[in-house]
Amino acid sequence: MRCPPPVVLNRRTLLFAATFLASTLAAQAQSTYTIQRVFRNNTESGGTITKAPSADFATIQIALADSTVQQNLTAGDTFLVKESLGTVTGALITEYPGDFDYPTTDIQVIADITAPGQCLEVAFIGSGVRSVIGFTSHLNTRASLLEGVIVTGGGGSHDGYLTDPTALVGGGISCLGATPTIRSCTVKDNGLAVDTGDMPVTLGGGIYASRGSSEGDHLSGPLIDSCIVEGNLTSLSGTVFDPTGAGIYAYQCSPEVVDTTVRYNTSHDAGGGVAFENSYFGSEEHLSTQPMAEGCEVHDNT
Numbered sequence: 001m002r003c004p005p006p007v008v009l010n011r012r013t014l015l016f017a018a019t020f021l022a023s024t025l026a027a028q029a030q031s032t033y034t035i036q037r038v039f040r041n042n043t044e045s046g047g048t049i050t051k052a053p054s055a056d057f058a059t060i061q062i063a064l065a066d067s068t069v070q071q072n073l074t075a076g077d078t079f080l081v082k083e084s085l086g087t088v089t090g091a092l093i094t095e096y097p098g099d100f101d102y103p104t105t106d107i108q109v110i111a112d113i114t115a116p117g118q119c120l121e122v123a124f125i126g127s128g129v130r131s132v133i134g135f136t137s138h139l140n141t142r143a144s145l146l147e148g149v150i151v152t153g154g155g156g157s158h159d160g161y162l163t164d165p166t167a168l169v170g171g172g173i174s175c176l177g178a179t180p181t182i183r184s185c186t187v188k189d190n191g192l193a194v195d196t197g198d199m200p201v202t203l204g205g206g207i208y209a210s211r212g213s214s215e216g217d218h219l220s221g222p223l224i225d226s227c228i229v230e231g232n233l234t235s236l237s238g239t240v241f242d243p244t245g246a247g248i249y250a251y252q253c254s255p256e257v258v259d260t261t262v263r264y265n266t267s268h269d270a271g272g273g274v275a276f277e278n279s280y281f282g283s284e285e286h287l288s289t290q291p292m293a294e295g296c297e298v299h300d301n302t
Contacts, residue, residue: 030076033069034112035060037096039084049097052085060109060124061100073105075143080112083119098124098132098154102180104139111148121186123150131157131170131208132190135178135222142223144180146173154190156201161211162251167241169249170208171201171232175222177211179253183225191233191246202241204249205232205265211252219288221253227260234267243268245275247301250291252278259295265302272301 036055051058063069063079084094102109111122126132132154135144156168159176171190173182191205206229209221234243246265248257255276262273276291 030074030078031072032078032080033057033063034080034082035063035096036082037084037094039086039094052082055082055085059096061097064100064103070103073103073107075106076108077105078108078110080110081122081149082112083115083122092120093150094119094122095125096122098126098151099130100124101134101136102140102144102178104137106139106141106143106145108143108145108147109149110145113148121150122148123152125152126154126172126190128153128155128192130155131172131174133173134170135173135175135180138177138179140175140178140180142179142181144178145183146180146185147183149185151185151187152189154201155192156190156208159208159210162241164241167202169201169203169210171205172229173207174204175207175209175253178209179220179222181223181225182207182227183223184227186228186230187232188228189231191235200233200235200243202234202243203245203251205234205246205267206230206262207248208245209248209250209253209255219253221250221255221291224248224255224257224260226258229260229262230264232265234269242270244277245271247271247273247298248275250276252289254290254292256291257293257296260297262296262298263300267302273298 033056035057036052037058038050038052049058057063060079081096113119124132132151133146134157151172154171156171157174158165159169172187187206191201229247232246234246244267246267247262265272278289
């Protein structure tokens with residue numbers, strides 16, 4: 001029996017292998033970016049936002065628009081949003097502008113408070129013309145993480161999947177075909193748009209989710225874990241939809257709501273706290289959706 005020829009490992013072969021391995025590992029490496037602004041005065045909102053000297057970017061919008069970040073963006077990249085530099089005692093919240101969408105790559109946006117004696121929370125403030133934060137692609141999976149922030153001041157976005165795409169949905173957070181993880185966040189005081197005629201949000205004043213991705217015998221949805229959803233609003237807007245789900249609204253998807261408090265939300269029709277449409281608990285009637293709620297408190301909604 002003839003033996004195969006021996007494999008010759010010369011310097012060129014080894015160099016090629018090492019270069020290939022290094023490039024592969026670099027392509028898979030995850031990056032961490034810091035977001036930090038300079039404290040301006042006793043009111044954070046408005047005006048020019050200046051980057052803290054040691055930070056990578058001043059806002060999440062600047063970070064996501066950066067060409068280098070875009071070219072190297074990898075699933076699992078983390079954006080740490082820090083309290084403003086020079087925060088004075090008593091300024092308990094650092095405000096950053098909202099109104100941004102997650103990229104189609106799964107990233108993590110996490111509040112990172114390193115001076116809790118000076119700042120307790122980080123907030124994304126909406127301008128009222130759209131959802132404060134949008135997850136707009138089925139490529140936004142559970143690995144797309146939003147953690148530890150306040151989401152407020154949102155006016156809602158449009159969902160072309162609906163029979164009336166003019167309706168505004170998701171004042172605080174909109175999940176359009178997306179299944180992200182929203183953890184330890186406070187979603188509050190969303191739902192009144194400063195759109196033409198101050199058209200209000202109709203579905204999901206706080207959080208809106210629709211058309212989950214196929215997952216076995218059901219459609220998936222976002223994971224809402226250890227959050228507070230409060231003070232959000234849905235109102236009549238002239239669309240074909242009645243205002244529903246002021247706190248959380250889900251349509252044809254299966255959200256998982258765990259250890260979350262939904263309170264003090266107001267709907268001018270139905271589902272002041274939570275409304276799941278075409279999403280039946282236990283799926284006895286509709287096998288394509290399997291929403292779940294566990295360990296939640298839902299109270300004082302109207």
